Amino acid sequence: PFDLVRVDLKAKKLEDGSDYTQINPKGQVPALGLESGDLLTEGAVIVQMIADKAPHKNLAPAHGSSERYKLQEWLNFIASELHKNFSPLFQPALSDDTKAFFQDRLMGKFKYIDQALTGRDYVMGQHFTVPDAYLFTMLAWADRVGLDISGLPNLVGYKARVAARPKV
Incomplete structure (x- = not known):
């Protein structure tokens, strides 16, 4: 399960108006916040983590x-x-x-x-x-x-x- 949040990449703002760079200093997407508090920000890493969490797939x-x-x-x-x-x-x-x-x-x-x-x-x-x-x-x-x-x-x-x- 996950929650999607839209990001205005030009303005570096979240849909609620807050500063996206406070979440991801790179200012780029994707960014995946984990329950542990860690943040993953590179798509190639995120998809491998997702695959590893569902090995049966x-x-x-x-x-x-x-x-x-x-x-x-x-x-x-x-x-x-x-x-x-x-x-x-x-x-x-x-x-x-x-x-x-x-x-x-x-x-x-x-x-x-x-x-x-x-x-x-x-x-x-x-x-x-x-x-x-x-x-x-x-x-x-x-x-x-x-x-x-x-x-x-x-x-x-x-x-x-x-x-x-x-x-x-």
Whole structure:
């Protein structure tokens, strides 16, 4: 169980008007406050913690396994190569040429993922895991900024498979 709270990232305010940076000094989302009082602020870490709290869901391989390291590799790739390259596309002050540069970079990354998905239903193989949730979010952002992935058949099929999942 969890409670969602909206954050205005431009103003760094919570929906009640309070200062979000008092919760997360980074001023970024996500942030997950735990019952222990600890705060987790990086999505790749948060999704692994969630997977570990529900091991029966098989959202992540076991700690220390080679498959867990592959999962971490995917999460880090999505965070560093996709997520961070989307940021400039949401900046209205940047020129169209600058945005085109980042769109081209993203397409190169999506082409890599398209090839990696050959013969796989999901990034780790045949089963949905936490990197799939993160990648699906990046694909939603691709739609939002007009990035056309229609020429990447494995990625298009993957997106449809994830979108068809009941909890999506």
